[in-house]
Structure formats: structure tokens, C-alpha cells
Amino acid sequence: MHVNLLVKPASSLCNMRCRYCFYEDEAANRTEASLGVMSRDTAALLIRQALDAAGWDGSVSFAFQGGEPTVAGLDFFRDFTAMVEAQNTARLPVAYALQTNGLALDGEWAEFLARRRFLTGISVDGDKDLHDAFRIDAAGKGTWTRVQKNLRLLQKAGVECNLLCVVTRRCAKSAVRTYHALQKTGVRYLQFIPCLDPLGEPRGQRPWSLTPEDYGTFLCSLFDEWYRDWAAGRYTSVRLFDDYVHLAMGLPAGTCATSGSCGAYAVVEGDGSVYPCDFFALDEWKLGNIHQTPLAALSAGRREQEFLQEGLDHPAPCAACRWQALCQGGCKRDWTTGAQGGRQNYYCAAFQKFFAHAEPRLRQIAAAEQRARRMGL
Numbered sequence: 001m002h003v004n005l006l007v008k009p010a011s012s013l014c015n016m017r018c019r020y021c022f023y024e025d026e027a028a029n030r031t032e033a034s035l036g037v038m039s040r041d042t043a044a045l046l047i048r049q050a051l052d053a054a055g056w057d058g059s060v061s062f063a064f065q066g067g068e069p070t071v072a073g074l075d076f077f078r079d080f081t082a083m084v085e086a087q088n089t090a091r092l093p094v095a096y097a098l099q100t101n102g103l104a105l106d107g108e109w110a111e112f113l114a115r116r117r118f119l120t121g122i123s124v125d126g127d128k129d130l131h132d133a134f135r136i137d138a139a140g141k142g143t144w145t146r147v148q149k150n151l152r153l154l155q156k157a158g159v160e161c162n163l164l165c166v167v168t169r170r171c172a173k174s175a176v177r178t179y180h181a182l183q184k185t186g187v188r189y190l191q192f193i194p195c196l197d198p199l200g201e202p203r204g205q206r207p208w209s210l211t212p213e214d215y216g217t218f219l220c221s222l223f224d225e226w227y228r229d230w231a232a233g234r235y236t237s238v239r240l241f242d243d244y245v246h247l248a249m250g251l252p253a254g255t256c257a258t259s260g261s262c263g264a265y266a267v268v269e270g271d272g273s274v275y276p277c278d279f280f281a282l283d284e285w286k287l288g289n290i291h292q293t294p295l296a297a298l299s300a301g302r303r304e305q306e307f308l309q310e311g312l313d314h315p316a317p318c319a320a321c322r323w324q325a326l327c328q329g330g331c332k333r334d335w336t337t338g339a340q341g342g343r344q345n346y347y348c349a350a351f352q353k354f355f356a357h358a359e360p361r362l363r364q365i366a367a368a369e370q371r372a373r374r375m376g377l
Contacts, residue, residue: 001058004265010071011270022196049295063097105150110157126178162189172214175221216350248366260328262311279333315343323355
């Protein structure tokens with residue numbers, strides 16, 4: 001069995017004050033906003049339960065996120081990986097990943113991440129002006145210059161990096177500019193995710209809010225530039241487009257948002273609390289705590305099964321949609337209830353616009369990839 005965990009070693013604590021941070025808002029909607037920095041005992045228990053859940057022939061993936069996971073300190077990560085090495089007597093495959101704002105990284109971090117082979121995602125929202133509009137530090141200052149400096153440290157050390165861009169209203173209006181700014185870093189693995197509005201608010205009201213119209217335009221413009229690079233032999237991975245190509249090839253998607261179902265991973269908070277998804281780390285969806293119930297039992301429990309079943313109950317319009325096989329209904333966090341009571345994906349119009357624009361070329365790329373695989377290229 002593959003055990004895929006999203007670990008929040010510093011809970012919602014962060015050294016930045018990004019204006020659009022969904023997890024800060026989510027944590028504020030819990031009884032306890034911050035569940036603290038993970039103790040050594042909790043980390044050791046988590047490792048033991050993860051390895052037990054994987055079984056004798058399984059594998060484990062520990063992905064660290066926040067808040068900001070580096071707030072837990074480099075010694076936490078050194079200790080964590082050492083404990084995995086000591087406890088993993090069956091020598092199961094173990095993978096590490098870190099999603100970070102990059103602000104606290106330095107040479108020591110870079111050496112550690114390279115040596116322990118952490119796939120490291122850095123959050124960068126395009127160029128300096130776009131990034132600094134919302135990604136600010138605790139003093140209210142922009143962070144782009146410092147993050148770029150630290151990204152270069154990672155690259156020099158040989159750390160495998162990708163970039164995560166949150167698509168805000170400003171980014172959406174500058175798709176080509178954003179794409180090329182990220183390419184200029186030298187990183188060729190990019191992920192774009194639409195920003196989220198605060199829970200309980202009508203969507204589209206904040207300065208960073210993304211409308212379906214803006215998101216659809218962004219996806220079309222981004223795809224045109226991405227396709228142009230592919231056709232010219234200058235491939236840059238954009239995770240969303242890669243997923244759609246894989247689906248067009250009859251292969252599984254790489255993310256839950258494009259797979260049509262939830263349950264790709266479990267979230268483990270700083271105190272050992274477990275939730276079914278990063279977007280649903282709320283009191284109502286808490287599965288339990290590893291200090292009281294083993295991880296495997298929580299994953300098989302009634303509340304988890306309810307969450308998974310709810311994720312399969314797609315909005316009614318999806319059933320008759322011509323793009324359903326590629327779109328898969330999108331992320332459950334984006335399913336909204338309209339004035340008439342029916343549900344649909346908030347970005348449904350954006351995806352319809354995108355697929356009408358891009359589907360023939362997605363299938364062209366899929367066919368080319370299938371030919372290359374048959375030829376062993």
C-alpha cells in the first residue's frame with residue numbers, strides 16, 4: 001500500500017503574511033487556529049504508524065506543507081529523516097517533498113534538501129510586481145528578491161525544484177508574463193492553482209479574487225504559450241495540462257482535482273490530528289488523532305468514507321457535460337450551490353471555455369506521446 005501524507009509540522013504558523021492565504025483563513029475557522037509545532041514524540045509515532053500502514057511491500061510519501069513548514073526548524077527535519085531511517089527496518093521506499101515560501105532557506109537548508117532528496121516546491125507568483133502584490137513578509141515588505149536568491153541556492157546545490165503559482169486576479173490578466181517569469185528561473189516544472197476566497201464569503205469579492213471569466217482567459221492564454229513551446233521542442237511541465245494529456249491518453253491523472261475523486265492523501269497536523277484534505281482541515285472533518293487511533297484505522301473510518309463518498313457525488317451538470325472525461329468535475333472545494341439550490345463547480349464556465357479552446361491540441365499531444373511510447377522514445 002502507498003501511504004501519502006501531507007504533514008504540517010508547524011501547523012498554520014508562518015513567517016509571511018500572504019494576503020490570500022487559504023490556510024490562515026481555514027485555521028481561523030477551527031476551534032484552535034494553530035495546533036503547534038510537531039513534537040519529536042508525535043513525529044516518531046507518525047513515522048511508525050505510516051510504515052505500519054504501508055505494510056511489508058508498500059511505500060510512504062511524506063510531503064511537508066504549512067502554514068510554513070520551515071518554521072519548525074531545520075533540526076526538526078534532520079531528526080525526522082533520521083528517525084525514518086532508523087524505523088524503516090523493512091527498507092520500504094520513502095519519498096520526501098517540501099512546499100515552502102522559500103523565505104527561510106539558506107545554504108544549510110539547501111545542502112540538507114539535496115542530500116535527503118527532497119522534491120522542493122517554491123511558491124512564486126510570476127515576476128516581482130505580481131509576486132510582491134500579495135506575498136509579503138510580517139513587516140509588510142515584498143519577498144520576491146529574497147525568494148529568488150534562495151531558489152538559486154537550491155539550484156546550485158542540486159535540489160530538484162518546482163514552482164507553485166497561485167493564480168490571482170492580477171496573475172490571470174498577465175498569463176504570458178507570469179509563465180515566462182517562472183521559466184526565467186530555470187525551473188521547468190510549474191503548477192498553477194486558483195486562489196481561494198475566505199470560507200463563508202461570496203466568491204469574487206476580494207482584491208485577489210479570481211472570477212470564472214478571468215480564470216478561463218488565463219488558462220487559454222497560458223495553454224497557447226505552453227503549446228507553442230511544446231511544438232518547438234521546448235517543453236515546460238505545467239501540471240494541470242500534463243494531467244489533461246494523461247487523461248486523453250487513458251492514463252490516470254496526477255492530482256485529486258483532475259481525477260474525479262478525493263482521497264489522494266491525508267493531512268497530519270502539528271499535534272497529530274488527521275484530516276482528509278488540505279482544503280477541509282476543519283473541525284467538522286477531523287478524522288481523529290494518531291495519539292488515540294492509528295493512522296490506518298483513521299483512514300478506514302466512517303468519517304473518511306463519508307468524505308470520499310461526498311467527493312464522488314459530482315454536481316448534476318457534470319453528467320451531461322461534453323468535457324466530463326477530461327474535467328472530471330474539478331476540485332470539491334470549488335463546488336458551490338447556486339440561488340436555485342443546484343450545485344456546480346464555481347469555475348465551470350472557465351473550464352468549458354478552456355476545453356473548447358484547447359481540446360484538439362491536448363489530444364494531438366496525447367497522440368504524439370502515445371506514438372513515442374510505442375516507439376520506445
